[in-house]
Amino acid sequence: MVTSMKNKHVAEILYEIADLLDIKGDIFFKTRAYRIAAQKIETLDEDIEIIVEEKRIKTIPGIGEAIAKKIKEIVQTGKLEYLEKLKKEIPGELLNFLDIPGVGPKKISAIYKKLNITKIDELKKACKQGKLRDLEGFGELTERNILRGIKLKEKTSGRALLNLAYDNGNSYINYLEKFDHVNRISIAGSLRRMKETIGDIDILVSSDKPEKIMDYFTKYPKIQRVLLKGKTKTSVLLKDNLQVDLRVVKDESYGSALQYFTGSKEHNVKMRSISLKKGYKLNEYGLFNKKTEKYIVGKKEEDIYKKLGMKFIDPELRENRGEIQASIKNKLPTLVKLKDIKGDFHVHSNYSDGSEKIKDLVEYAKKLGYLYIAISDHSQSLKIAQGLSEEKVNKKIKEIEKINKKNPEIKILCGTECDIKADGTLDYPDKILKKFDIVGIGIHTKFKMTQKEATNRIIKGFENKYVNFLAHPTCRLIGRREPFELDMEKIFDKARETNTYMEINSFPDRLDLNDFYIKIAKEKKIGFVIGTDAHMLDHMNFMKYGISTARRGWLEKKDILNTYPYDKLEKKLEK
């Protein structure tokens, strides 16, 4: 049994309670207890409903009498009386204010209790009218900062897609590396962990001249504004509205600082408590003896994990989703790397809505060192993307034959991204499907369906013997379209039964399957393909985001079809 959507639902309610209690002004440790419990449920390997049924909730560390009772109520009724009551005291709308930078629970509480404001528009108006400055702890600057924060939030909705953050982060690193006083330098934070969206970019530098680094850092030409500047920490806002935080430490602390600032927060909390149990104290400056405060290690990240009796944990795994236990038991996966990839199965040509000729795609694939590439265009009914008629499919196959003859060093496959129609039938009949070397299927129309309908629609596709993989399985577009509500367990079971692979679509606004479901699917022994969904040459470089998503889902080389040499691949595609 794997985690269901129910676990997520329970976790969301517990997080909501924590936020509301924060605003209410309850003690920190109580709200933290709710967050810990929520995180436990969220990352559980087991279905919460089963645990409740078998009366085992309280065996989960961090969940005691009170929270156990609440979880039981949520599982059994889908609701929670306590939450409803809490919301009568503290309006749920106030939670939206937490996203405004510089605004936390205490400020929200004052804004609500003293001014009775619950809506963003009201808050904006009050700032403009200078009504906040009279509250204790508020000033004119606070009003201006809140207004600026709201504006930023409206513009960016908070988080940037991974590729935007990745490109910006790396050009900043290139700029900083040129400076004399930079000793060691790295990306840290969620960007180093390659999360699907990034709140802000963290950069870590070791240097003996922190002030000089900060001056140089704030002279970067792409900066819009300096947000704060200190000796160890400086933050700036880039012209495209991304925030970048720089930390400067001494070289002896570089490893511990990198560990600390890479996070995640949950991973670090666990790491620090393990340190305490072993008689150490861990912070960004190093690992110290708890009693004598003597510095032990901190120069390299690896040394810290080693000293704590752990194997080094790749940044992508540091989410407190079991990696710490696995590390202690020496059971961490050897994560797949970009260089393991031998080809791309999801590339569009100008036969459909791609902008490149097949021969140019092939040249680029050769440059990337690929052994094969599948040109997978849309199918006939997807007129909006110039889906291929049977006639055009035949023409494409002939052209690929020709190009294959000229390029013995790479194998070009004729693929398709065949549409799954609303009733679950495929957009090509078998007599056309069998002509393709590889068949991906995907949904591109009629997104509004019930969970059952959508699940059956996909499962029906798996039963076709020519189908190899499911493209962008949940069809989400990050920040723009919610994922399909699917019974993922059923989908994975059927995929396993029919030897159908799950695609990890590398396009930055898709990253679909996501890391969460990848890990679950892997436990169900599902195979994967990583595709870029490229529509132009440069998109083929999105492979790194597919890889990082796979790594976050604990995948190894052997889990991914397009890491195999061509001869093995051919065999694995047979159903």
Add this chain to the structure above:
DNA sequence: GCCGTTTTCGGCCCGACTGTTTTCAGTCG
């Protein structure tokens, strides 16, 4: 609110920066 062969009560991870203060609370990561 949770937890305990150092405790059933008194702890719970911790440091930097800002803005509002005049010694510190709030926020952030």
